[in-house]
Amino acid sequence: MRDATGPATDAVSWGITMASIDFASEISALRSTFTSIRKVSNVDELRSEVAELTEAAAAPDLWDNPDEAQKITSRLSHKQSTLERLEKFEERIDDVELLIEMSQDEDDADSLAEAVKEVEKLREQLSALEISTLLSGPYDERAAVLTIRAGAGGDDATDWAQMLTRMYIRWAENKGYSVDELDTSYAEGAGIKSATVQINAPYAYGTLSVEAGTHRLVRISPFDNQGRRQTSFAAVEVVPLIETTDHIEIDENDLRIDVFRSSGPGGQSVNTTDSAVRITHVPTGIVVSMQNEKSQIQNRAAAMRVLQSRLLERKRQEEDAEKKSLAGDIKASWGDQMRSYVTHPYQMVKDLRTEYEVNNPDAVFNGDIDGFLEAGIRWRKEQEQQAAAQ
Structure with a gap:
């Protein structure tokens, strides 16, 4: 009983x-x-x-x-x-x-x-x-290379860029994926100017590519002694990892290669030698810096892989732009601000493309972004279908 x-x-x-x-x-x-x-x-x-x-x-x-x-x-x-x-x-x-x-x-x-x-x-x-x-694109199976850059907002923006970087790393770690932190450019004050991380997992690129765009944070600024609300921005770029089977021809004459001393937070020296490498692809203006490897040769090789990945993604975007011009403009677009994260005066994270939202920013900052990823992938497929129907 x-x-x-x-x-x-x-x-x-x-x-x-x-x-x-x-x-x-x-x-x-x-x-x-x-x-x-x-x-x-x-x-x-x-x-x-x-x-x-x-x-x-x-x-x-x-x-x-x-x-x-x-x-x-x-x-x-x-x-x-x-x-x-x-x-x-x-x-x-x-x-x-x-x-x-x-x-x-x-x-x-x-x-x-x-x-x-x-x-x-x-x-x-x-x-x-x-x-x-739905992940059936030509590079969707690849590992992903993410670059997060601080935008407008001063110290809040550089802090926000670091928070976003941590968010993606936590997402990967929660799933047991390995992460290589390829490059970090620290800000003079708080946070980072930019960071590049590689997430090694099947379909990491296809899954995370919907994160590309501008992310906006609204909060009470921890850097404002009057406790005012601040809006700051960070940009996320996602490219597929280049593989040996890809053919991206790069003329050495198109490259400007600079070496410099690596630095850590607050300008502290990481290495005692000029092992960091900056490669500029002159025709496109793409700049890649790498400083996290131990030697100049390793940093140069890593920088070249990221450069090739960005050129590969640029080529794909140019091809997509040509297709869109033939098919006509799609009304729904990624836009400059694809997602808003708000911690004051209310708690909300909302994707402006898919309308998907949650009321727990802390969980999102700790890597709980699967709902946004799934909604983004479905949204992207809908946009592709609409474009094909025009």
Whole structure:
């Protein structure tokens, strides 16, 4: 016999909630969405890719090239995970449907409550799986190189740039992704002028590319002795990591290479030698600085990779601009301010493109940005479809 104040009470409250749930419609919706995802996922091709990567991962000389080995094993893990989810998802829907039927037949509130939780879990996982099918761009599978730059707002802006950098690093760390901090230019006062980080994970570029744009922060300034509200800005650039198979020809005559002494916060010297490297691509004006490696040679190689990535992204943007000019202007655009973060006079983070918003800025600053990423990816797909229809 149940304690009147224990599980029985919980079961009653669950019964009230579950009475309003149309389980047949929930299961039907799950099946319909999964069928659509399976169609666009091309399971046979995915199996073939897994087989090829498995063979490559088994090569005896795999780790002779650690960087390439890491890419192969990382892609294999991601593809295997996706394939496993696709192959088992339909079975999981069948299982939860059976659990619901048995629970209803036996009037078992506890089992039915467990089924409700499983339906919610399946819905969330299906949403994530659906998002992965939307990442089909030519570079979406790549690692991502993010550059965050302070904009208008003085010390608040440089502090905001550092907060954004931390936000992306925390997002990656929360997911177990490795992060390489390639370059940091510290401000004279608080925060940073700019930072470049590389996030190493399958589809990191496709996922994070929707973060490109201007981010606005509204808060009570910690640098204003009168405690006034301040608006500051930071720009985020996202490019795919260049790979050896990419062909971006760079004429050495188009480069201006400067070396200088690395510096840390407050102008403190990091190295005692002139190991930092600044490369300027004269035709485009693109400037890349690198100072976090130990030697000038390493910094130069890292700077060249980032330069190639930015030139690759520039080429893609030029191609997209040409397509847009032929298709006509799309009314909805990324705009200068793609997201606002407000901590005063109220608490809110809102994406101005997707209208997605949350009321917990602290969680967002600590890397909880998946909702914004998913909404952004769906929004981008809608814009592409609208452009194709014109």
